[in-house]
Amino acid sequence: MYNSNRGRIIQIIIGVIFSLIILQLVSLQIFSSKYVLAANNNAIFRKIIYPDRGIIFDRKKRALLENTISYDLVVIPNEAKGVDTATLCSILNIDKEEYSKRMIEVIVKNSRVKSGIFEPFLSTEVYAQITENLYRLPGFSLTERSIRNYPYNTAAHVLGYVAEVDVKFLEKHAEEGYEMGDYAGMTGLEKQYESILMGQRGVKRYLRDNKGKIQGAFEKGQFDTAAIAGRNLYTSMDVEVQQLAEKLLQHKIGSAVAINPKTGSIIAMASSPGYNPNLLTGNQRRKTIGRLLTDTARPIYNRAIKGQYPPGSTFKPMGALIALDEGLITPSFGYNCFGLYTACGDPRKCEHHNAGHAANLQLALANSCNSYFLQVFRMAIDNPKYHNAKLGYLKWKEYVNGFGLGRKLGIDLPSENRASIPDTAQYNKDFGGAKFWNSCYMLTLGIGQDRMTATPLQLANAMAFIANQGYYYTPHFVDSVEEEDETDKEVLAKFRTKQAVTKIPKEYFDIIKEGMYGVTVFGTAAFIKVPGHEFCAKTGTAQNPHGKNHSLFVCFAPKDNPKIAVAVVVENAGFGATWAGPIGGLLMEKYLNDTLTKESKTKVDYLSNVDLMPAAIKDWYIRNNKTEMLTPHNYNNDELSDIWDMEMVSETAPIQPKIDTLSKIDTFQKNKVPPAPIPVPQKNKENALTPSHKKKKHISKQNDI
């Protein structure tokens, strides 16, 4: 047998080739992990199971928002053969072109074999028509989805809205497992408590074939996780008070905040103009969101936590408190005001000139004497204890910050504004150094003007602070969470501990309370009554760079056992007592008595129809063909007086200012109140005068908002 060694060679060749194959198998199966991933990407289809979002309740366990089912019309393009397009188009009110356009969109997004959304959020009529005709629409089907619903049409700013996540959101929350097409809370409580409300999404894994068709559960579902429903939030809000606040503020720009001082829980928070939260859910959203975002009155903007307003006279009780604690004045301290404050050169006006209207602290508060509080402010800044104005100012600022002004309070809503209590640095800059200024230079800080601003929330909180005689709880909505766990307790802990406990003795607070009580008995707010309750209040009429004065009102009630503290701001409306005052009074009445008297109801009807929209905004509506936004009502002051049955307290009767009646000031931003540059004379009001060496600056024509 010759050549038999060639058999051996053939064996070797075979062996070598087999070894090569085995080497390749080693590299593929043992040393490459990417193939398992590739196989899983191919074949495992993860389906997210969305739990129902948690519900938010008010103090009487009424649901401020809940979930309802909405239906989407979905289609599997490959199976959509022999569709009665004419019927479908007429139901959806589209044409054939739009039909094929949408079909192509679905194919591009989800391929031919997977179902894609043809029309989201069907209205009930359309849903009914589609179900009737579904047999004519092969390949089409209806799928449920859970959307928000607001049974009381209220508290839109507070609750916020949910919306589909965008690329930015996904980048920001990369680790939290959101995916394209998910919905998440974008504003308000929905955003703040997203992780609690959202619950835990479940994942189901399916096996998918090469055409994307589902073959069944992957590994019999042993890797699937169940969806856990979102947990509910319990707040101390009162739907009825909230609705009342919104009603009273309609056709006005402004805000109202009511806090329960005993707990810091917010009872109501309204911002006007607002919007009906139901307009931002389902198929309404597309139509509404653009209109809301472009509206010059900014209905989406929550003025209660973002609006910065000069507090005006509502700051006076706090100024007095500082002076009392510093031992600069006693309750019997009086100031001989004859209508002008002249100690700093240029005279500042006071609305009262009858002798003795500021004979003691209570009288000064009740009558809102400007001169008195300017003097008190100067005493605090120029306090000999602190050697110079700068240190005096710093001490004063420390007090004011302690009242919760000029800093974020930490409310459980996103993007709270800290407003402004100016820093000495700003004055150093303005006046060329610390040496060059003294209490006269920022004199009107003492009456809540100059660069001082506060949000309505801060003002309401300051009232809670006074009502509590020296402490407050961080204002918040959520009192408790369903099935509270450790993390939730940590989050809520700061709402359950006393904040800003001050060393100011309680008796000083009593003095201030008496003064504010005086306001409601014989002072600027004497005509406002809360049936069955004594209450404390302070009116404010704040100059601002945007035109007519803001009307402010802060109060708390009952006087001896405060259960509610309220701050109301109505922009460019005029006197504090005229507009903000009655709103505050009605809110307290509603909360404390749970009902309104017949008289009060008449007032509500009237007030809610009063149109105080600034002319500039009305002009904008007309210019932009949005006349439907205009309200037909025009208020009539005489009629109003009849209803109030009172003489209008002339808190701020206009007089002719001595200087430059035409001077106006800059407008910085729409609607927002910028730190007032330098107090500049305006044609009126509480503190019409300013150091003359400053008046030439910042003089320009004020234009629209």
Next chain:
Amino acid sequence: MTSNTNHDFSKGTDLAVIVLYLIMVAIGVLCIFMVEYNPSLNWSGTILMAKTNFSKQIYFSIFCAVVAIFILLLDSKVFTAFANISYAAGILLMLATFVLGKNINGSKSWIPIAGGFNLQPAELCKIFTALFLAKFISKPETDFKKLKSHLIAGAAIALPAVLSIMQHEMGLALVYSAFIFAMYREGLPPVILVVLLSFAILVIATLLLEPSVLAIILTAIAGLFIFSMIKKFKKNKNKILLVIGIWGICFGTVRFAVPYIFNHVFECYQSTRIYSMIGKEYDCSQNKKSASSSGEHHGKKPDDYNVKQSKIAIGSGGFWGRGFLKGTQTRGKYVPEQHTDFIFTSLGEAFGFVGTFVFLALYLFFLFRLIRIAERQRSVFSRVYAYSVVGIFFFHIAVNISMTVGLFPVVGIPLPLISYGGSSLLTFTVLLFILLRLDADRQMVLR
């Protein structure tokens, strides 16, 4: 003689091969079952109805068992007697397909027969060619050391191969190169193997390297060769000419032959597959062949899709495999033609490296056993035939598995005894059992 048949049947037949054969067929049925498995189907019903591929494969194997027994009952002289005639008949059948042929998957190589079954003459022709080659070499007047014999044998092999190419069955045509084992064993000079190997290396190098770089390398090798042996060459000028001649042939191959093959002999998709093996893209606009017969391979997935999915399936098996019926690539039908040409992937995915290693070891043992059988034959006919069988099996196994793991371009070659398909299973059964029948008579000298 006939009275002894029963006695011989049990005595001389190689049991190890039969056992291996049965194991392989069983593995094949199992693999096809894995590919087809779908929890919603009623399996017992489908087996009886022969509606699924794996149940069909069971019926095929029962049929093959009958055929195998029938072959074992035949007289071995039948094979020598009918060798030439069967070859002629096979070639005629192949020619007949051009008239009667049915187009399946773009290759016109099937003749429809009764019952919805189709016959592929090119498959059967492998057996006939093996018999013919054995008959030719074993003839006393054939001296297989002569070039003339090599050419005749080569022509006999090339004829069905060329016919296969004309039927667009590139894979089947390539299989005929497997006869080189038998020819080598019988005295084909090793130079031819070396030349073929060099040619293969040259073709791969052509594809991998820039033409100019390759030309420089070739010239450098020739130059070095001449330089190192300059003294020898001084004595014999002819050898210099030989070296220069070889250099010229290489250069010609690189410059003209390879591009010609890719642009004129191969179809566009074939060239693309080969190029994609080495990670390059083939520009189909250069291809003259598919320009004339275009339209056959349009609208398909990208050409490396098969290999990519096949590698994913095998690679995702890992060391231990994903488990029986748990492979997602298989369940999701991501690998095209998984029940036929890519059947190895289902095994690799389900049983991992352990499974594939054991499987290859079985195959290797099987091939070595066949070589042992070949070497124990007294008659040249049986030995040549045995080596033909070894060659055909080995070629199928090596090419099929190499292509699934990405070592070889995709050609439609089934995995012997495993892949779904009656024709293929029958061919390999007949091939193997003729060998076993011959082996049972190994003491006889057959001519």
